Amino acid sequence: MQVRSATKMDLPEILEIYNQVLRDSTAIYDNEPSSLAEREEWFDGRVRDGFPILVAEQDSSILGFSSYGAWRGRWGYRYTVEHSVHVHVSHRGTGVGRALLSPLIEMARAAGMHVMIGGIDAENLNSIRFHERLGFVQVGCAKEVARKFDRWLDLVTMQLTLDDGAGLRA
Numbered sequence: 001m002q003v004r005s006a007t008k009m010d011l012p013e014i015l016e017i018y019n020q021v022l023r024d025s026t027a028i029y030d031n032e033p034s035s036l037a038e039r040e041e042w043f044d045g046r047v048r049d050g051f052p053i054l055v056a057e058q059d060s061s062i063l064g065f066s067s068y069g070a071w072r073g074r075w076g077y078r079y080t081v082e083h084s085v086h087v088h089v090s091h092r093g094t095g096v097g098r099a100l101l102s103p104l105i106e107m108a109r110a111a112g113m114h115v116m117i118g119g120i121d122a123e124n125l126n127s128i129r130f131h132e133r134l135g136f137v138q139v140g141c142a143k144e145v146a147r148k149f150d151r152w153l154d155l156v157t158m159q160l161t162l163d164d165g166a167g168l169r170a
């Protein structure tokens with residue numbers, strides 16, 4: 001398996017993984033499937049803002065992807081990023097998620113980011129355990145802020161502090 005920067009050629013497979021997660025789980029709080037045009041818009045936005053998208057590839061197939069972007073838009077939040085990571089349903093629990101998130105964390109650190117945040121549905125215990133294994137800690141839980149599949153959903157916030165914050169920053 002190889003982890004590399006995504007290209008637009010990867011978007012159809014990224015879309016397929018994204019839509020499976022969206023359709024079958026509460027990990028993405030959306031109801032309508034995404035489109036290739038939307039994924040292209042997302043890709044272009046990440047490139048424009050200088051944020052990475054990584055894919056894990058094996059035998060010319062995309063097994064998963066990870067990315068981060070701004071957590072919030074206001075100026076004061078500029079050293080905090082929010083990430084996402086999704087692995088193809090047939091390849092979970094085999095180390096692909098770790099292979100995608102570990103280098104993303106290093107990229108955020110190298111880019112001078114201070115905090116990485118993940119917003120995780122409270123039912124998604126796999127993802128909560130996964131993030132704990134990678135050093136994230138739970139810092140909040142917003143109750144019943146989303147609704148999908150006819151039930152209220154709680155959003156857990158997990159964060160990884162990337163450095164001691166002592167470095168010089170404007």
Ligand SMILES: CC(C)(COP(=O)(O)OP(=O)(O)OC[C@H]1O[C@@H](n2cnc3c(N)ncnc32)[C@H](O)[C@@H]1OP(=O)(O)O)[C@@H](O)C(=O)NCCC(=O)NCCS
Nearest residue numbers: 027085086087092093094095096097098126127129130133
């Ligand atoms: C959550 C997800 C990204 C994790 O990726 P993964 O490839 O399945 O996880 P990995 O195999 O790389 O596991 C990495 C670590 O997490 C732990 N972990 C993963 N799944 C776990 C589970 N179900 N229960 C307990 N621990 C788990 C593993 O023990 C492993 O720790 P180790 O390397 O120290 O042994 C992946 O399962 C996924 O895409 N799920 C569906 C979509 C989703 O929930 N995305 C995240 C939204 S916040």
